[in-house]
Amino acid sequence: MNATMKIEGMTCNHCKMRVEKALNAIDGVTAAVDLAAKSAELTLSKEVSKETLENAVRDAGYEPLGISCR
Template sequence: MEVETITQETIKVEGMSCGHCVMRVKKAIEGIEGVKKVDVSLEDKQAVVEFDEGKTDVEKIKAAVRETGYEPV
């Protein structure tokens, strides 16, 4: 039996300037296994991510954001 531990984390993201950036960051995070929900806000410069702790972690999410060319803080 697999137990899911869903956690919510808010990650600050620098460098987003328009809706296109938001979509890129959102898609990058959504592509990570274990991620359940992503909300990216241009106004707040942050991504609110719900994920399964057993499958991924904040560092992996930050790495994916960095790969798209934006700076997680």
């Protein structure tokens, strides 16, 4: 499954790397963050809850604004 997560608070490449690291640490998740779009493109190889994804972003210091599946 593919999804897009909007993320608030990222301002630099360090922010991008921090969010990618947090999301990629979740088993079954591959994430690529687009700093300009303030979003992350997610590929989920197994079921992962929305809460797990959002908590990873919050724990990294940023605010998830929603997830849309594609």
